Amino acid sequence: MKPLTVGLIGYGRFGKLAARYIAGYANVVVFDPARKVARSRGKNIRVASIAEAAGQDVVILAVPVSSLRNVLRSIRLLVRPGSLILDVCAVKVKPIAWMKRLLPRHVHILGTHPLFGPDSAALSLKGHTIVLCPVRCPVRQLRQTSRILRKAGLKVVRMTPAQHDRLVAVPLFIAQYLGRVAAKVAPSLQIAAPSSKKLNEVARMAENDSSQMFRDLYRYNPYTHRALKQIHRFTARTAKELPTD
Numbered sequence: 001m002k003p004l005t006v007g008l009i010g011y012g013r014f015g016k017l018a019a020r021y022i023a024g025y026a027n028v029v030v031f032d033p034a035r036k037v038a039r040s041r042g043k044n045i046r047v048a049s050i051a052e053a054a055g056q057d058v059v060i061l062a063v064p065v066s067s068l069r070n071v072l073r074s075i076r077l078l079v080r081p082g083s084l085i086l087d088v089c090a091v092k093v094k095p096i097a098w099m100k101r102l103l104p105r106h107v108h109i110l111g112t113h114p115l116f117g118p119d120s121a122a123l124s125l126k127g128h129t130i131v132l133c134p135v136r137c138p139v140r141q142l143r144q145t146s147r148i149l150r151k152a153g154l155k156v157v158r159m160t161p162a163q164h165d166r167l168v169a170v171p172l173f174i175a176q177y178l179g180r181v182a183a184k185v186a187p188s189l190q191i192a193a194p195s196s197k198k199l200n201e202v203a204r205m206a207e208n209d210s211s212q213m214f215r216d217l218y219r220y221n222p223y224t225h226r227a228l229k230q231i232h233r234f235t236a237r238t239a240k241e242l243p244t245d
Contacts, residue, residue, distance in 0.1 A: 003026065003027055004025070004026040004027070004057070004058070005026060005027040005028070005029060005056050005057070006022050006026050006027070006028050006029070006056060006058045006059070006060060007029055007031075007048075007052070007053035007054055007055065007056035007058065007059040007060070008022070008028050008029070008030045008031070008053065008059075008060050008062060009030075009031050009032070009033065009050065009053050009054065009059065009060070009061050009062065009063060009071060009075070010032055010033070010034075010060075010061060010062030010063040010071075011030050011031075011032035011035065011037050011062070012032070012034075012035075012062065012063075012210070013117070013118045013208075013209075013210075014062050014088060014114075014117060014118065015030070015032070015062035016118070017117070017118045017121060017122075018060060018062055018088070018114075019042075019045050020042070020045075021125060021152065022060075023042065023043060023044035023045050024044075025148070025152075026044070026058075027044050027045075027046075028044060028045045028046075029046055029047075029048035029052055029053050029056065030045060030046070030047050030048060030053065031047070031048055031049060031050045031052070031053040031054075033050070033063070033067070033070075033071060033074070034063070034067065050074060050075065050078065051078050054074075054075035054078035054079050055078055055079070055080050055083075056080070056083065057080065057082075057083050057084065058083065058084050058086070059075070059079065059083060059084070059085050059086070060086050060087075060088065061085065061086065061087045061088070062088050064089075064210070064212050064213060064216055065089045065090070065091050065094070065095055065216040065219075065220050066212065066215075066216050066219070066220075068087065068089065068095050068098060068099075069098050069102065072098055072099060072102040072103060073102060075103075076102055076103055076104060079103065079104065079107050080107070081104075081106040081107065082106065082107070082108070083107050083108065084107070084108045084109075084110060084137070084141060084145070085099065085103060085107050085108065085109050085110070086109075086110045086111070086112050087099065087111055087112065088112055088113065088114055089111075089113065089216075090113055090169060090172060090213065090216070090217055091165060091169055091216065091217060091220045091221045092111050092113060092131075092133050092159075092161035092164040092165055092169070093161040093162055093164075093165050093221070094220045094221075095111065095220075096109070096111045096133060096135055096161045097161075099111070099135065100135060100136070105136075107136075108136050108137050108138065108141060109135040109136045109137065110132060110133070110134055110135065110137045110141075110142070110145065111132070111133035111134075111135060111161060111164075112130055112131065112132055112133070113130065113131040113133075113164060113168065114128070114130045114154075115128060115129040115130065115131065115168070115172075116128040116129070116130075117205070117208075117209065118208070119204070119205050119208055120205070124153065125152050125153045125154050126153035126154075127153065127155070128153070128154055128155070129154065129155040129156075129157055130149055130154045130155070130156055130157070131157050131158075131159055131164055131168060132145075132146065132156060132157070132158050132159075133158070133159055133160060133161050133164060134158070165221045165222075165223055166223050169217060169221045169223065169224065170221070170223045170224055170227045172217065173214075173217045173218060173221070173224040173227055173228075174227055174231065175202060175206065176206050176209065176213075176214045176217060177214075177228070177231060178202065178206075178231075179202040179203045179204075179205060179206025179207070180203070180206045180207065180214065182199050182200075182202065182203040182206075183203035183204070183206065183207045186199060186200075186203070
């Protein structure tokens with residue numbers, strides 16, 4: 001039986017994490033539209049052209065939300081009939097709408113959002129969660145994909161794209177926003193109380209994520225606009241609880 005090869009388009013921090021774990025189960029061919037990737041990538045991982053990466057039976061798009069439409073336009077004539085195309089964007093409504101509109105009808109589409117990253121899943125996937133938003137994905141293929149993800153130690157949760165953006169992306173945006181603020185006003189200390197250590201951890205993880213991801217969360221998820229207004233309102237309300245003398 002021919003071993004599975006997965007095409008991975010995007011080789012940033014998350015793409016590298018994904019390639020490392022996927023390489024334990026399949027061969028990975030990598031193409032990154034935004035950066036030059038060195039030829040030597042490790043066991044079962046090699047650099048390929050966009051045509052080869054997009055022409056696999058399974059193709060993972062690990063690119064920023066703001067870059068996704070250009071990537072979809074680049075691969076629409078390269079994808080194989082019957083192949084499964086997955087994104088890993090932290091926003092789901094708009095990316096899935098773009099995939100449905102720009103990819104040909106002969107491919108299957110599965111929206112995903114891994115609720116972990118290079119920091120939290122550096123050592124293991126066990127106990128982490130991934131959200132699946134099936135779009136054009138046959139039941140058998142969805143079950144097989146879910147089974148593989150669970151075998152890797154992940155908890156699989158199914159949602160609609162709208163449910164995801166309302167229930168998942170908003171808390172993620174709030175954590176990113178507050179973590180970035182904390183990193184500026186409360187630098188990491190060598191000696192700190194347990195609560196401060198947790199704040200430092202949130203700040204560190206937010207700073208390690210790209211500014212592009214933070215901006216994309218706000219730009220492409222309308223629910224985050226309301227969340228930002230609430231942050232400002234409750235911050236002002238909390239400040240009024242402080243004594244003025």
